[in-house]
Amino acid sequence: MTIEDLRAQCLCMTGVYEDFPFGEEVAVFKVKNKMFAYVPLDNDPPTITMKCDPVEAVQLRKQYASVQPGYHMNKKHWNTITVDGELDEVHIRELIEDAYILVRKKLRKSDRLELEELDNTPD
Numbered sequence: 024m025t026i027e028d029l030r031a032q033c034l035c036m037t038g039v040y041e042d043f044p045f046g047e048e049v050a051v052f053k054v055k056n057k058m059f060a061y062v063p064l065d066n067d068p069p070t071i072t073m074k075c076d077p078v079e080a081v082q083l084r085k086q087y088a089s090v091q092p093g094y095h096m097n098k099k100h101w102n103t104i105t106v107d108g109e110l111d112e113v114h115i116r117e118l119i120e121d122a123y124i125l126v127r128k129k130l131r132k133s134d135r136l137e138l139e140e141l142d143n144t145p146d
Contacts, residue, residue, distance in 0.1 A: 024106050024115060026069045029062050032116050036123045038138045055134045059126040060119060069106040071115070072096060073122035083118075 024032075033039060033052040039059075042051045051061045060073035072093050075083070080102050083090040089109040093101025104110060104118070127138060 024069065024112050026062060026064055026066075028112075029069060029071050029106070029115075029119075032119050033060055033062070033123075036120065037141045039123065054123060054127055054138070055130050057126045057130065059122040070094075070103055071106065071119070072101055072103040073119060074100060074125050075102045075118070075122060076125065079121075 030041065030050055030052075034041060036054070038054045039052055040054075042053055043049065044051055045061075048065055049061055049063050051058055053059065058074075060071055062069065062071050072095075077099050080092075080100065083102060084092065087104075087109050089105040089107050091103050091105075092098035094103045096103075102118075104115065106115065110118075127135065130138070
């Protein structure tokens with residue numbers, strides 16, 4: 024996966040937008056002002072830091088060398104993945120979706136309902 028692939032995967036989910044609160048070299052992905060992932064735009068190989076269930080976060084770190092505690096984030100809830108081929112593209116896409124879902128579940132009820140309406144709007 025390239026940096027553009029990571030960005031596209033994050034942006035394809037309902038209500039997600041890209042922000043640059045840390046400068047133009049780090050793309051931050053949010054839903055309703057809540058961050059669920061970020062991608063440094065100059066890393067080679069690419070990396071993505073994303074929200075993760077605490078139990079799963081530890082399991083992933085034990086299983087894969089390319090998964091480390093979240094860089095500059097709460098190590099309990101965030102992982103940084105180096106996209107070097109150890110995790111396949113499908114698994115990375117699933118982890119991005121999981122991060123989005125974790126954050127979306129914690130939103131205010133009114134925000135969750137608004138996103139559900141958008142989910143059900145025909146394209």
